[in-house]
Amino acid sequence: MSPAPTSRTRSFWDDAVVYQLYVRSFADSDGDGVGDLGGVIRRLDHIAGLGAGAIWLNPCYPSPQADHGYDIADYRGVNPEYGDLGTFDRLVAEAHARGLRILMDLVPNHCSERHPWFAAALAAGPGSPERARFVFRDGRGDGPPNNWQSVFGGPAWTRVTEPDGTPGQWYLHLFAREQPDFDWRHPAVLAEFDDILRFWFDRGVDGFRIDVCHGLIKDAALRDWDGGGYNAYSWNRPEVHEIFRRWRALAEGYERDLLLVGEVWVPDPADLDDYLRPDELHQAFSFDLLVQPWEAGALRGAAERAVARTAVHGAPAAWTLANHDVHRAVTRYGIVRPEAPPESNDAFAALMRPRGEVDVERGERRARAALLLLLALPGSVFLYQGEELGLPEVLDLPDAARQDPVFHRSGGREKGRDGCRVPLPWSATGPAFGFSTGTPWLPQPDWFAGYAAEAQDETSTLALHRRAIRTRRELGLGEPGPVEWLGTGDDAVLAFRRGAVVCVVNTGTTDFTPPAGWGEPVLHSAEPGVVTPDAAAWLRAVDRG
Incomplete structure (x- = not known):
């Protein structure tokens, strides 16, 4: 829990x-x-x-x-x-x-292969303290230590040439071969x-x-x-x-x-x-x-x-x-x-x-x-x-x-x-x-x-970004608080209330007219009034005293 x-x-x-x-x-x-x-x-x-x-x-x-x-x-x-x-x-x-x-x-x-630590690891050879800061391992025969793959494509292991010129250990890189992974257990x-x-x-x-x-x-x-x-x-x-x-x-x-x-x-x-x-x-x-x-x-x-x-x-x-x-x-x-x-x-x-x-x-x-x-x-x-x-x-x-x-x-x-x-x-x-x-x-x-x-x-x-960020700050929309989801009667429309403000997003293909009780438009992504397809609006309840 x-x-x-x-x-x-x-x-x-x-x-x-x-x-x-x-x-x-x-x-x-x-x-x-x-x-x-x-x-x-x-x-x-x-x-x-x-x-x-x-x-x-x-x-x-x-x-x-x-x-x-x-x-x-x-x-x-x-x-x-x-x-x-x-x-x-x-x-x-x-x-x-x-x-x-x-x-x-x-x-x-990971770091760069040109990081001083990695250069020292290549020079020091197998079993050295310098290599222990990375994930160096012996291969399985002529192959890598396991079958992990790089996010960027190809195997996640590259074999090095040891200081004496012989094929040697392999190092892990979950991304490019130029990005050796650190051993975070060290x-x-x-x-x-x-x-x-x-x-x-x-x-x-x-x-x-x-x-x-x-x-x-x-x-x-x-x-x-x-x-x-x-x-x-x-x-x-x-x-x-x-x-x-x-x-x-x-x-x-x-x-x-x-x-x-x-x-x-x-x-x-x-x-x-x-x-x-x-x-x-x-x-x-x-x-x-x-x-x-x-x-x-x-x-x-x-x-x-x-x-x-x-x-x-x-x-x-x-x-x-x-x-x-x-x-x-x-x-x-x-x-x-x-x-x-x-x-x-x-x-x-x-x-x-x-x-x-x-x-x-x-x-x-x-x-x-x-x-x-x-x-x-x-x-x-x-x-x-x-x-x-x-x-x-x-x-x-x-x-x-x-x-x-x-x-x-x-x-x-x-x-x-x-x-x-x-x-x-x-x-x-x-x-x-x-x-x-x-x-x-x-x-x-x-x-x-x-x-x-x-x-x-x-x-x-x-201009929409500038207005929206300013209005968000004025209305306190980003501040901590509950999100109340509202029924719209249309599966393609979502709406939720944040304090006195309702956000409506229309992902469908027909116009949506918000109920009058949700308030009056404060900001819209397309046109005022109805919320057209692929548009959104902020509405705010008005206190008429």
Whole structure:
């Protein structure tokens, strides 16, 4: 049985809107075609103007960029392409001056093959203390130690050449071969990450989004996987919770609010409960909502499950509909003729990156409606950069331009994640649509001009984001409190009450007229009055005295 939630003081993440910022693709200040921290500083007013209260920076540490920052060579520095620690400190100061908190991305499951520890492990040889910090094992004959597969495609093991030139041991990498997994049973790994957390907290960082929370601990015997989808020997092992208890205690040793929010992909959303115990993570992403189809019952079910989790643990939900690993919401919601997904080692790939013919206009309507659904729910909301512009996924990048290891390791069967990482368009004209004076690291399509931030008017998706976030704050919609589901008489329409406000979402094909007793329109994603198909509205009861 899960413990009852403990009473606690209010924290900034109870109802924050957090802007997820993919540094490489946000804004470039030096003309090399790669986004950087200087560019972030220049565009901070865009984020503050949205009404966000915090920024989550995707990894900006020194890295060879085999997986664009998720292969870290130095956890206490800044990638020279992005700036240096002085630039980072200036970003923190400038953000804090605007009331924006800064969250960093912690990547504890694996590092870069160029991390000094891994270089030392290769040089030291089998049985050495240096190798004990990673998962090195002898093979089975000429094959790997077990049959585990990499999320990015192919085996999860790579064989090394020993210092004497002979074929040697194998090391585990649940992702790319350039990303060796740490052995989190080793005390040196625990101590190292304690120090990394303190390093950034001491520089003024306000928390961490923690990558692959569910993967840090592996089955001690490294047993073979049965091949049936989710590998329970490599993911979601019970011992992982000891790590998060340790980090929670460390964070609470500081006299300010520090957030630990986890990326936890589990087959049963109920498995999130253990990560949200009062002495573990403050939050974990509610991906359940992100992967649902555009159906009222499915969306309601995911929201109900997450709200129930909050009621048990007191941990506010962390809602999101997009991030750097999934197809953009406009594209996901716009698929009209789904295609069978390619074979993949990633159990969630088909849900995160579905394929098929896309009706962009339909996707835009649904994404706007989904925004109002998202912002009406209690908890914090994470918005991925470019979603506020209504950007669709760039599906037709040339193969020669693609850089995602998912694409290359799958032999091109999976197109990967480059399409949601294309640099943002800030202006409709000029070089790189205002992103850079140089050539962007991923090519931008010509149609990006129509989505440029500076070209969006009062009817645009950007304007809707600004109005919705402001209105959410004014009405207290994100604050803790009950969600009362209302009957609509239509299975394609969901509605719920939050205090004096009712949120209505129409996933059907006919108009829906809300009962007069639900109140008068406050905000709508399409047109005032009736809630048209693929639209949403907020209504507020009026006290007529």
